[in-house]
Amino acid sequence: MTAAAVPAMKARRRSLYPGWFYAPAAAIYAVLFLAPTFASLYFSLTRWTLFDSVFIGFENFAQFFREPFLIQGLVNTVIYAVITSGLKVVLGMLLALMLTSQIVARGYLRSVIFFPVLVSTVGVGMTFTVLMHPTVGMINQGLATLGIQGPGWLVDPKLALFSVALVDVWKGVGLATVIYIAGLVAIPKDYYEAARIDGATSLQNFFYVTLPLSRPATATVITLSFIGGLRTFDLIWAMTKGGPGFASDTVASVIYKQYQAGFYGLSTAGNVVLFVLIAVLVVPLTMFLNRKQGHE
Amino acid sequence: MTKTRLFALMGTSVLGMMLTANAVNAQQSGYLSFLIDNGPQSVAVAEAWVAAYTEQNPDVTIDIEVRPGGGEGDNIVKTRLATGAMADVFFYNSGSLFQAINPVQNLLPVTNEAWQEGIQDSFKTVVSAGGEVYGTPFAPAMGGGIFYNKPIYEELGLEIPKSWDEFMANNEKIKAAGKVAVIQTYGESWTSQLFVLADFFNVLAAEPDFAEKFTTNEAKFATSPAAVKGFDRLQDVFEAGYLNADFGAATYPDGIRMVATGEGAHYPMLTFGIGAIAETQPDHLQDVGFFAQPGDSADSNGLTTWMPDSVYIAKTTASPDLAKDFVGFIGSPAGCDIRNEAVGATGPYMIAGCELPADVPPAVSDMLPYFQEGGQNAPALEFLSPIKGPALEQITVEVGSGIRPAAEGAALYDEDVRKQAQQLGLEGW
Numbered sequence: 001m002t003a004a005a006v007p008a009m010k011a012r013r014r015s016l017y018p019g020w021f022y023a024p025a026a027a028i029y030a031v032l033f034l035a036p037t038f039a040s041l042y043f044s045l046t047r048w049t050l051f052d053s054v055f056i057g058f059e060n061f062a063q064f065f066r067e068p069f070l071i072q073g074l075v076n077t078v079i080y081a082v083i084t085s086g087l088k089v090v091l092g093m094l095l096a097l098m099l100t101s102q103i104v105a106r107g108y109l110r111s112v113i114f115f116p117v118l119v120s121t122v123g124v125g126m127t128f129t130v131l132m133h134p135t136v137g138m139i140n141q142g143l144a145t146l147g148i149q150g151p152g153w154l155v156d157p158k159l160a161l162f163s164v165a166l167v168d169v170w171k172g173v174g175l176a177t178v179i180y181i182a183g184l185v186a187i188p189k190d191y192y193e194a195a196r197i198d199g200a201t202s203l204q205n206f207f208y209v210t211l212p213l214s215r216p217a218t219a220t221v222i223t224l225s226f227i228g229g230l231r232t233f234d235l236i237w238a239m240t241k242g243g244p245g246f247a248s249d250t251v252a253s254v255i256y257k258q259y260q261a262g263f264y265g266l267s268t269a270g271n272v273v274l275f276v277l278i279a280v281l282v283v284p285l286t287m288f289l290n291r292k293q294g295h296e
Numbered sequence: 297m298t299k300t301r302l303f304a305l306m307g308t309s310v311l312g313m314m315l316t317a318n319a320v321n322a323q324q325s326g327y328l329s330f331l332i333d334n335g336p337q338s339v340a341v342a343e344a345w346v347a348a349y350t351e352q353n354p355d356v357t358i359d360i361e362v363r364p365g366g367g368e369g370d371n372i373v374k375t376r377l378a379t380g381a382m383a384d385v386f387f388y389n390s391g392s393l394f395q396a397i398n399p400v401q402n403l404l405p406v407t408n409e410a411w412q413e414g415i416q417d418s419f420k421t422v423v424s425a426g427g428e429v430y431g432t433p434f435a436p437a438m439g440g441g442i443f444y445n446k447p448i449y450e451e452l453g454l455e456i457p458k459s460w461d462e463f464m465a466n467n468e469k470i471k472a473a474g475k476v477a478v479i480q481t482y483g484e485s486w487t488s489q490l491f492v493l494a495d496f497f498n499v500l501a502a503e504p505d506f507a508e509k510f511t512t513n514e515a516k517f518a519t520s521p522a523a524v525k526g527f528d529r530l531q532d533v534f535e536a537g538y539l540n541a542d543f544g545a546a547t548y549p550d551g552i553r554m555v556a557t558g559e560g561a562h563y564p565m566l567t568f569g570i571g572a573i574a575e576t577q578p579d580h581l582q583d584v585g586f587f588a589q590p591g592d593s594a595d596s597n598g599l600t601t602w603m604p605d606s607v608y609i610a611k612t613t614a615s616p617d618l619a620k621d622f623v624g625f626i627g628s629p630a631g632c633d634i635r636n637e638a639v640g641a642t643g644p645y646m647i648a649g650c651e652l653p654a655d656v657p658p659a660v661s662d663m664l665p666y667f668q669e670g671g672q673n674a675p676a677l678e679f680l681s682p683i684k685g686p687a688l689e690q691i692t693v694e695v696g697s698g699i700r701p702a703a704e705g706a707a708l709y710d711e712d713v714r715k716q717a718q719q720l721g722l723e724g725w
Binding site: 259 | 366367368370371374375377378396398401402482483485541542544545686687690691693694697699700708711715716718719721
C-alpha cells in the first residue's frame with residue numbers, strides 16, 4: 001500500500017467510530033441472521049430429508065403453488081390480517097379514548113385491557129377452544145339460557161376463521177390501546193382549547209383534532225397488527241389446526257403441515273414465499289401510511 | 297493420537313471387557329437413555345420395563361425421556377437422529393414412517409441377536425431395510441375396526457354386522473331408538489381416518505394387487521371402485537344423520553368414554569383404544585366389543601391389521617451391548633408379562649412365547665379370531681406401501697362432515713399422495 005492511499009481511505013471512511021467497532025455486531029448478525037437466511041434460500045431449492053438433500057431447482061416452489069389449499073390459505077391469511085388489524089384499530093382507539101378520560105378505576109381498567117397481551121397465546125387458544133365448544137362450551141350454554149342456539153364457532157367451516165380472528169383481537173387489542181393512549185396523551189391540550197373556543201362539539205373534537213393527530217399511532221398499530229396477522233400461526237394452530245378440514249388454513253399453517261409431513265425443502269420454500277408475500281404487502285402499506293403522515 | 301482420544305479408547309475397551317465379563321453371569325452395568333412418546337400407556341409400560349430390568353441389573357441406570365406424539369414427535373425423532381443426539385434406545389413407528397428415518401444410516405441392526413428368533417416374520421418385514429432388521433415390537437398387534445357398546449346391542453337385539461348394509465341397518469335401529477349410532481371425534485383429526493384405512497381389507501378382497509399398483513402410480517383411490525368406497529362410507533354415515541351432535545369438536549377421550557358408557561353405539565378406532573378404556577373407564581371395560589369394518593359382502597368379512605410400533609437402537613449409542621440386552625428384554629416373554637400387568641392386554645403379541653392372560657377384555661377376545669387359523673386379516677396399506685399422504689386426516693374430516701363429497705375427497709387424496717411419492721423419490725411419479 002502506498003503512503004498516498006492511506007489518507008484517501010481515511011477520508012472516505014470518515015465515521016464517528018472506527019470500522020472494527022462494528023465487527024462484533026456484524027459477526028452476530030451474519031451468524032444469526034444472514035447465514036440462516038441464505039441457507040434457507042438454498043434448502044428451498046432442494047429435496048431435503050434432514051439426513052441428505054438433493055438439488056431440484058424450483059420444483060418445490062412449483063409444488064407449493066400446486067398445493068390445493070395454498071390459494072385458500074393465501075385468501076384466508078389476507079382476510080385474517082385485514083379483520084384483526086381493522087378491529088384492533090377501531091377498538092383500540094375507542095378503548096384508549098375511554099381510558100384517557102376521567103373515568104372511575106381508570107388504572108384498574110387499563111391493566112384489565114392489557115392483561116390478555118401478557119398471557120401465552122397457546123394458553124388463550126386452548127381456553128377459548130373449551131369456551132367455544134358447540135354443545136358444552138360456556139359461550140353456547142350462556143346463549144342457550146337466553147334461548148339462542150349458538151353456532152359451532154370452531155367446527156363450522158364458514159365461521160372457524162372468524163372465531164379465531166376474534167380471539168386474536170381480544171388478545172391483541174390491549175397493545176393497540178396502549179399505543180393509542182401514548183398517542184392521545186401526546187396531543188397538546190392547546191388544540192382542544194382552541195377547538196372549544198370555536199365551539200366544537202365532542203364529535204367534531206374527535207374527527208378534526210384527535211383522529212388526525214393520532215395518525216402516527218394508527219400507522220404503528222396497523223403496521224404491527226397487519227404483519228402479525230399475515231404471519232399468524234400459534235393461535236390458529238392451538239384452536240383449529242387449520243380445520244375443520246382446511247377451512248381456517250393460513251399460509252403459515254400450510255407451511256407447518258409440510259414440515260410436519262417431513263417435506264423440509266418444501267416447507268422452506270413456503271417460508272420464502274411467505275417472506276416475499278409479507279414484503280410485497282407491507283412495504284407499500286408502510287410507504288402509504290408514512291406519506292399520508294407527511295402531508296399533515 | 298491425542299491424549300483425550302487415547303483415554304477415550306482405553307475407556308471404551310475397558311468398558312467392553314467389563315461388558316463381556318458381565319455377560320457371563322448375565323449382569324449388565326452402565327447407562328441408557330430411553331425415548332418414548334408421552335401417551336400415558338407408553339409411559340406406564342416403559343416405567344414398568346425399566347423398573348423390572350434395573351431390578352435384575354442393579355448397576356444399570358436407564359433414564360426415560362418423553363416426547364410428544366404425532367407429527368411433532370416425528371420431527372423430534374428425525375432432528376435428534378440427524379444431529380447425532382438420539383437417545384440410546386427409542387420408540388417409533390414401523391412401516392412407512394420407519395422408512396423415512398433413514399434406518400441404514402441411523403440405526404443399529406439387530407438381525408442376528410438371539411432374541412430376534414422369537415419375533416414373527418410379518419413384523420420383521422415392517423422394520424427391515426437393506427436386508428437388516430432394526431426393530432423389536434413395543435406393543436401387541438392392532439386391528440382397525442369398530443368398537444361397539446354391548447348393552448345397546450343387547451337392549452335392541454342387534455347382531456354383529458358382517459356387511460356394510462347390515463351395519464347401516466343396525467345404525468338405523470339405534471337411531472330410531474333415540475341413540476347416537478356412530479361416534480366421530482373430529483376434534484382430533486387423526487381419528488377421522490378409520491373408515492377409510494380400516495376398509496383396506498375390503499379393498500384387497502376386491503383388488504388383490506392394489507397396493508403394488510398404488511405404489512407404482514397405476515392405481516388411484518378416486519378411480520378404483522373398491523378404494524373409493526372408504527370415502528363413500530364416511531359420507532354415508534354423515535348423511536344418514538347417525539353422528540353425535542358434537543362430532544366436530546369431540547376428541548379421542550370423548551369417543552372412548554361415549555362408546556364405553558353407552559352414550560353412542562359404534563366408534564371406529566384402532567384396538568389400542570382398549571388400553572385407554574381400561575385406564576379411564578375400567579367399570580365399563582366389559583361393555584365394549586369389537587368387530588372388523590364390514591364390506592360389501594358378508595362372505596368376505598375380515599380385519600385390517602396394524603403392526604405395532606417398535607423399539608430401535610440409535611447407531612450413536614455409547615453402549616450398544618447394553619442397549620441390545622435391554623431391547624431383547626422388551627422383546628421377550630418376560631417383557632410381555634410386564635406389559636400385561638402394567639396396562640393390560642390389547643391384542644395378540646408378535647413374540648413367540650407371549651401369552652395373553654385368560655381374562656382378556658371382550659374387545660380383545662373379539663379380535664383374536666381374525667388372527668387365528670381360518671380367520672381373515674390383511675395388513676393396512678401403510679405396511680404394504682411406503683406412501684401415505686399427510687393430509688388424509690383433514691380430507692376425511694371434510695368428507696365426514698359433509699364439507700366435500702366423497703369422490704372429490706378421494707381425488708384430493710390422490711393429489712396428496714403424489715406429493716409424498718415424489719418426496720420419497722419413487723419411480724413412476
